Amino acid sequence: MTRDLTITEVRLTPILVADPPLLNTQGVHQPYTPRLIVEVVTADGVTGVGETYGDGTYLELAQPFARKLVGRQVSDLNGLFTVVNEVAVERARVEGQVDVGGLRGVQTADKLRLSVVSGFEVACLDALGKALGLPVHALLGGKVRDAVEYSAYLFYKWAGHPEGVAGEKDDWGAALDPAGVVAQARTFTERYGFTSFKLKGGVFPPEQEIAAVRALAEAFPGHPLRLDPNGAWSVTTSLKVAEALADVLEYLEDPTLGTAAMAEVAAGTSVPLATNMCVTTFAEIPEAFMAGAVRVVLSDHHYWGGLRNTRELAAICRTFGVGVSMHSNTHLGISLAAMTQVASTIPGLHHACDSHYPWQSEDVLTERLAFEGGCVKVSDAPGLGVELDRGALGVLHRRWLDDDGSLRERDDAGAMRVAEPGWVAPSMPRW
Known part of the structure; x- marks a missing residue:
């Protein structure tokens, strides 16, 4: 028909x-x-x-x-x-x-x-x-894996929103020091089976965040660890942190801002640098790759124009010997399903993908997507395999x-x- x-x-x-x-x-x-x-x-x-x-x-x-x-x-x-x-x-x-x-x-x-x-x-x-x-x-050429691995996305966190601010309660508690970060990681592991961990940094002075990563390394020996301060550090500080954590980091994500500064850091450390900030369009790839500024690009189909562009990005990264993983924003199940579908088609996806999804208590799907052993199974149902x-x-x-109107624009500051x-x-x- x-x-x-x-x-x-x-x-x-x-x-x-x-x-x-x-x-x-x-x-x-x-x-x-x-x-x-x-x-x-x-x-x-x-x-x-x-x-x-x-x-x-x-x-x-x-x-x-x-x-x-x-x-x-x-x-x-x-x-x-x-x-x-x-x-x-x-x-x-x-x-x-x-x-x-x-x-x-x-x-x-x-x-x-x-x-x-x-x-x-x-x-x-x-x-x-x-x-x-x-x-x-199947529309993207077919899957090469039946499940996609995701990483626990750790955050420094208050116990709740400020008094007088409307918001939903959660049972995660506060995480404002190394012990709190480790406790959060344990909860992620118990609930979802994650075996790799990424900490959102740039919140406290670098020494405190080094201590938090060290605490994670002690609590989860041999597990992949990442730190992402969103460009909060100078080149000098970035190099100091990289030296302090060189033996435990899988990669250091966007320690400093801009391709030139990232290249300077990359030249001074053996720790792989990753980015979702200095390479977010195809036009930014040549400078970053030629300068040796990054060794892992965190793709994000929201930034790059969709799932097919994500595959094109991955192909370019393979050509230049640059690793690829996946960045996450505050997303719901539709985006997680899309991320999983495209990630299943990318050869050489050697790093677990990021996902905010465990942090989101609400969704627009009839059934939430599940993490099993830190992975999401790839649906073979027609389309994304989800129902609104x-x-x-x-x-x-x-x-x-x-x-x-006060909440219709994201404004962390x-x-x-x-x-x-x-x-x-x-x-x-x-x-």
Whole structure:
């Protein structure tokens, strides 16, 4: 039977999702974070789902983009990039601003377009897979593994959001010193079976974070460990930390900002450097690779324009002998399913992928994805293999509608000012 793959409707649902008080160098996560759920509907009634950032700049681009897709074929994935370039971006809102939510440096109109396209591309692939009876990994060339390994994503954390701030309770407790970090890691291992650990740094002076990683190494001997201060350190400090942890780190992620500084650090240490900050577009690859600035690129289909671009990135990395893993933002199950599908198709994925998903107590799926032994099984069901829970989606959308606008833009520095009124996002390098 011939299927009609014409797109007849695109639904965009902005939501606010509960987020714990996780600390980073910019501040602290807000009690709720914005996400955007994308639904693409075909003439045959097949619906595909996608997910991306939900801040205002993304919504302003996604809405006209969605209208332009009606009448096009859901299989026209290359056309998504042509169409999005036809949509004007209010550059004054993005050029030269710091994207605090992603902690990935300056936002540009081109990066914004890629992040918006990613959610639509995933939705189209999901719909196409459902229409053809094929999993997304088959549309990407087929899986090379049946399960994808993820790493425990450790954060310095408050026990709860500041008094008087609305937010959801969690049972993780505080983690503000090495003992707290180790306790958090043990909980991750007990609940999900993770065997590798990444600590979000840049929160406390480097000596304290070195002590935390050392404590992890003692508690979990031989397990892969990573540290990510989001560019909070100078070159000199980065080299000191690398020397202090050279015997236990799998890699050091973005210790300092910019390709030139990363290259200087890389030249002075044997510890592999990883990034999701100085290499976030194809145009940034040549300089970084030629300078030897990074040995692992953390891909993120939200940044790079979707799952097919993620595969292209992985192929380029293989060509230059650069490792690849996967970066994570504050995502729900749709994005985790997409990450798992594309990760299953990438040869030589030697590093466990990052995921915030265990931190998210809410989802828009009828069934949460499960971690078994630190891995997510690759679904062979048509599309992404997930089903949207419209009731849950409605609840999270109502929260977005009822918000006064203060939470519709991710602002970690603003959230920190609730607890520390004089807080300003620190200039880099912080140490």
